[in-house]
Amino acid sequence: MAEKSNITTLKPLPRHVAIIMDGNGRWARRRFMPRIMGHRQGAVAVKEIVTAARELNIPYLTLYAFSKENWSRPAEEVEGLMDLLFEYLQKEIDELLGKRIRLRAIGEIEALPERVYNLLMETMEKTSKNYEMQLILALSYGGRSEIIEAAKKFARRCMAGDMDPEELDESSFRSFLYAGDIPDPDLIIRTSGEKRLSNFLLFQAAYSELYITSTLWPDFNKKEFIKALNDYRRRERRFGMTSEQILLRCTSSES
Ligand code: FPP
Helix, strand or coil, X not given: CHHHHHCCCCCCCCCEEEEECCCHHHHHHHCCCCHHHHHHHHHHHHHHHHHHHHHCCCCEEEEEEEEHHHHHCCHHHHHHHHHHHHHHHHHHHHHHHHCCEEEEEECCHHHCCHHHHHHHHHHHHHCCCCCCEEEEEEEEECHHHHHHHHHXXXXXXXXXXXXXXXXXXXXXXXXXXXXXCCCCCCEEEECCCCCCCCCCCCCCCCCCEEEECCXXXXXXXXXXXXXXXXXXXXXXXXXXXXXXXXXXHHHHHHC
């Protein structure tokens, strides 16, 4: 309750929140359940956090749902995760349309099983005119692959004579990433206490604020989400500058 009442007195909310949803396996193990039950409960948490983000008017929410490395998990777990994703897309389409949420995906989505890929494409198409919020699912995603693929696309453009290597800068490089129009994440949340990025948004995370909680993803809820947002809102983001420079920049933009 105290967290909620604070929210109006702090710095603005992040525009883009990205979440590394970790701890599903441990959640299940603590209950002597199969790992997939942890993922299933994780999908319930996904629904709660998407709803909360929409209510709070956060324009971009990226969820790390399946990494490229996750393909090497036991086949049964991979199949279970693909089933969950399929179910989520089937069940949530009306909610996404009703709440005017656009669904997007980043990653090597062609690697997904055909039925999941087709439903994902259909959901992205159906929600493509929604502007209130974008929900971005990182699927078969790897940050290093994203950068390498972008470098290849750029090299092909150079070889075709459409671009010159000297033209490349941070801004033009973004256009070769999976979703170069999406602003960098202001805040990256990681659940379950691990303190690493795990190949997530490596280019985009350069100045992201990190928030690590020991809460396992299936237990992460709206209250925890607001706690993370308020923690972010108390921070000073300097982007390599000094506190004084930031203060000056804020006061001059206000006048
Ligand atoms: C990491 O926990 C989590 C994943 C690899 C999958 C995340 C998937 C979901 C939250 C559910 C499905 C998603 C959607 C969008 C419907 P872990 O298994 O590595 O946990 P552990 O480290 O405790 O073993």
